[in-house]
Amino acid sequence: MKTPEARRLASLLATAVLLSSGSAALADFVPVPLPDPKIPGYHFPENEATILKWVADSSVTDPTASAAADNQIYLHGWGIWASLTAETDQTENGQKLRVFETWLTPQDITAASQAGKNESLLKLPRGSRPVLEEFRQLKHHKGKDPHLEAAGTATVLGFVKYDPTAADHIMKQGLLQKSVLDQLLSYGADEIPVFPVTGLALKPVFQVIKKSDLVDGRYYQLPVWPGPPSTPQQWGSTTWPASVWIDVKDGGSGKGEIDKAPKKDGSSRTDATTYxxxxxxxxxxxxxxxxxxxxxxxxxxxYAILVAMHVSGREITRWTWQTFWWTPTPANPLAPSSDAIAKARPVQIKAPAANYAMSIAYTTELPSPPYVGGDNKGNSIYAYNPWLEAGFGPSDLPDSIPGTYNGQPVQNNYGVQSNCMSCHGAANYNPNNVSTAPDYSGDRYISLGDPRFSGTLKVDFLWSLPGNAK
Ligand code: HEC
Structure with missing residues (x-):
């Protein structure tokens, strides 16, 4: 999992990011705290007891269900999305920055702490939109898997971001410093100091539209998610048959139509498949x-277009997990989203933010297993992002274990059978290479007290901390 090459590459890349982000004039702008979108019934941060009750009462065992508790969960996910994507009054290149764009990356925090700027983190002048990076989650397995190899070398890129309260916690506790993580471990801690309930972490994913990829100087072919495969398999974006066309000159009347047999030269494109x-x-x-x-x-x-975004919040101990991807059919999105999820989307969310589908997981199985001492017997809950996890196969998810889905035994070792909370529940810092340390997996139960963590430092579900610590 943590080969020396992967580590060296990651640290080289991080250095390059720091160097390059220091080179141009830095805009003076500040991270904006999560605003209240004023959506009736939505409250942030919500009480842990309330969210756990929604989960206990939810009926996601039946994917067509939309009981009151499911709708509470969906509304909560959408409420967070509304706040994150709200426009601020800060601008770059004449374009308003959205709330999430003003937030801090691990590189911003490391740079601030190296410059000794503890107190003024929120006022730190810096380039507003960070340099886009290949993702560690993909990079990590490079060379093993052709789909991921393709995803990693394509122009699907992004960065990790933390809201101001999570960034502040990381800064004050030194959680992106290896020396601090080592010290915690050597003095007997088994977990980092956990985040405040307001903490949010994000992973926005952009597709860069290069001029050389345009047809007729304006149309870009964007693959569209075809829904899950009938038998679990690697289902990354390079395998999706259909496309839509994105017009950088802002034309196109697309309202759900897709190009089912796209031709690279654009001859298959119509106005109705253009967005x-x-x-x-x-x-x-x-x-x-x-x-x-x-x-x-x-x-x-x-242009960099937002194709997907992962969002996680510390309102509950195992964090809430919701993920979003652009869809030509926002009212009828394909699984792992659903019509019921789309129906719960509040009117306060306007286009373009309203053009995204959501998949959501506030537990790993139903009935929901307890934090400690549960098992893997419930019905599997799948939640993943087509752009990020759908390409994963068994070798990417080595800690997968068999489970049950709709009464059938399943292996749960493909990305299309994954659950954010399961893979992030394994997150640990493991400088001594303890061989039992939990690793990536598909959907499964993982106990907060799993003995396999012994000798490692749990990092409160955030893989980006050990991944970016210097
Ligand atoms: C196979 C394991 C795996 C799965 C499944 C997975 N993630 Fe992650 N995730 C990672 C890793 C590894 C990183 C660290 C990436 C980095 O440092 O650049 C990460 C990073 C993130 C981050 C940035 C903050 C952080 O430190 O974790 C968020 C937010 C996130 N993932 C949310 C999600 C959501 C939401 C889902 C489900 C839809 C999900 N993840 C599924 C492994 C996974």
Whole structure:
């Protein structure tokens, strides 16, 4: 899992990011705390007891169900999305920044702590939109899996971000410093100091639209998620047969139609399978970002479109997990989203944020197993993002164990059988390479007291901490 090469690569890349983000003029802008979207019935942070009751009462064992408790969970996920994607009054390149865009990356926090800026973290002047990086989750398994290899070398890129309260916690506790994590472990801690209930972590994923990829100088072919495969298999974006066309000149009348047999030269494109670039959350690459992606052929002013975003919050001990992806059919999104989820989307969410599907997991099985001492006998709950996890196969998910889905025995070792909470529940810092340390898996129960953590430091579900600690 943590080969020396992977570590060396990660640290080289992180250094490159720091160097390049220091090179251009830094915009003066500040991270915005999560605003209240004023959605009736939505409250943040919600009480842990309340959320646990929704989970206990939910009926997700029946995927078509939409009992009151399920709707509470869906509304909660959408409420967080509404706040994150709200526009602020800060701008870059003449475009308003959305709340999540103002938040801090691990690199921002490391740079601030190296510069001794503990007190002024929230006022730290910096380039607003960070350089896009290949994801560790994909990079990690590079060379093992052709789908992931493709995903890792394509222009699907992004970064990890923390809300101001989570960033503050990381900064004050030194959680991105290996020396601090080592010290905790050597003095007997089994877990980092846990995050405040307001803590949120994100992983936005962008597709960069290079000029050389455009047909007729304006149309970009974007693969569309076909829904889960009938038998579990690796189902990454390179295997999706259909596409839509994104017009960087903002034309197109697309309202759900897709191009089922797309031709690279654009001859299959119609106005109905074309969508304006403004129907997705997007921004234009600044000189720093373009510079960092030069080798991939990107240039300043190229669009980066938000295809997906992972969102996790510390309101409950095992965190809430929701993920979003752009869809041509926001009212009828395919699994792992559903019509019931779409129906729960409040009217306060406007396009382009309203053009995203949501998948959500507030537990790993139903009935929901307890924090400690549970088992894997319940019905599997799958929650994943087509752009990020669907390409995973058994070798990427080595700690998978068999489970049950709709009464049938299942292996739960493909990305399309994964659950955010299961894989993140395994997150640990393991400098001594303890061989039993929990690793990535598909959907499964994982106890907070799992003896396999012994000798490691649990990192409160956030893999990005050990992944980015310096
Ligand atoms: C196979 C394991 C795996 C699965 C499944 C998975 N993740 Fe992650 N996730 C990771 C790893 C590893 C990272 C660290 C990436 C980095 O450091 O760049 C990460 C990073 C993140 C982050 C950034 C903060 C952090 O430190 O964890 C969020 C938020 C996140 N994932 C949410 C989700 C959501 C939501 C889902 C389900 C829809 C999900 N993840 C499924 C492994 C996984």
């Amino acid at each position: 304006p670039v403004s129907s997705l959350i997007n921004f234009k690459l600044n000189p720093d970002q373009a510079g960092a992606l030069k080798a991939k052929g990107a240039a300043e002013g190229d």
